[in-house]
Amino acid sequence: MTDKPDPLPALRAICLAFPEATERVSHGEPTWFVREKKTFVTYANNHHDxxxxFWCAAPPGAQEELVAEDPERFFRPPYVGHRGWLGVYVDVEVDWAEIAEIVDQAYRLIAPKRLVAELDARGA
Structure with a gap:
């Protein structure tokens, strides 16, 4: 990955743009939380393979669909994959608009309704 830019700053900017999103290290990696309690995205830099x-919450069926469609970019992450979480490689060509959509879905699945409504009001 020496010739590619570090994806962490871009991912961090996306994650921290959400209402009441915070970052702290969890299990040795940058992790983003809603209200400092519930994880919606975890960075995974050379941790397992x-x-x-990054790993994130995903809607039901999304993990299976995306992994089957493009296993070079998506995978079933350890520890949380059985709960439907999605693994997304960022050491390949990255479509940051697509990443932003994936993170948006993750946030919406984890955040309380009031924060999702606040997010929707921002876009109105």
Whole structure:
């Protein structure tokens, strides 16, 4: 990954743009929380398979669909994959608009309704 830019700053900017999103290190990696309590995205830099990725909450069926469609970019992450979470490699060509959509879905699944309504009001 020496010739590619570090994806962490871009991912961090996306995650921290959400209402009451915070970042702290959890299990040795940057992790983003809603109201400092519930995880919606975890960075995974060479943690399990020498790849740079993130794990996030995903809607039912999304993990299976995306992994089947493009296993070079998506995977079933350890520990949380059985709960439907999605792994997304960011050491490949990255479409940051798509990443923003994936993170938006993750946030909406974890955040309380009031914060989702606040997010929707921002876009209105």
């Amino acid at each position: 020498d790849r740079v990725a």
